[in-house]
Amino acid sequence: MKIIIINSAEVPIYEQIMNQIKSAILAGELKEGDILPSVRGLAKDLNVSVITTRKAYDSLEAEGFTINMMGKGSFVAPQNMELLRETRLMEIEKKLTAILDYAKPVGISGEDLKNFIDVLLREE
Numbered sequence: 001m002k003i004i005i006i007n008s009a010e011v012p013i014y015e016q017i018m019n020q021i022k023s024a025i026l027a028g029e030l031k032e033g034d035i036l037p038s039v040r041g042l043a044k045d046l047n048v049s050v051i052t053t054r055k056a057y058d059s060l061e062a063e064g065f066t067i068n069m070m071g072k073g074s075f076v077a078p079q080n081m082e083l084l085r086e087t088r089l090m091e092i093e094k095k096l097t098a099i100l101d102y103a104k105p106v107g108i109s110g111e112d113l114k115n116f117i118d119v120l121l122r123e124e
Contacts, residue, residue: 001029005046013048017056025065025076026084036066036074063087 003020005013024030036057037045043053057074060066067077103113 003042003046005048014052014055014059017042017046017048017053018059021056021060022063022065025079026088030076032076032078034076036076038073 001021001024003017005016007013009016011019021030021036030036036042039053039057040050043050046053057066057068061068061074061077064077064080064083066074068074099113100110103109
C-alpha cells in the first residue's frame with residue numbers, strides 16, 4: 001500500500017491518510033487481519049507528525065475499518081460490506097451536495113450535471 005500526501009490540498013493530512021487506507025480496504029488491497037504500518041513508521045515514511053498518523057488511525061478505528069491493539073499494532077477489521085456501502089453513500093451525498101452548491105451560482109442545472117455524469121459513465 002502506497003500513501004501519497006499532497007501538502008497543498010485542502011483536505012487535512014490525517015484525512016488523506018485515512019481516505020487512502022479506507023480505499024485500500026474497500027478495494028481489497030488490504031484484507032481482514034492485515035497489519036498496518038506502525039504509527040511511528042508511517043509518520044516517518046510520510047514525513048508527518050506521529051500525532052497526525054495517530055489521528056488517522058484512531059478515526060479508522062472509530063469508523064470500524066481497523067482494530068488497534070495496544071502493543072501489537074493496527075489491523076484491518078472484519079468488514080460489514082453493507083455498513084461500508086452506507087458510509088460511502090453518505091460521503092457521495094455530501095460531495096454531490098457540494099457540487100450542486102458550486103454549480104448553482106453560474107447557472108449549471110441539475111440536469112446539466114446528470115448529463116455530465118452520464119457522459120463520464122459511458123467513457124468508463
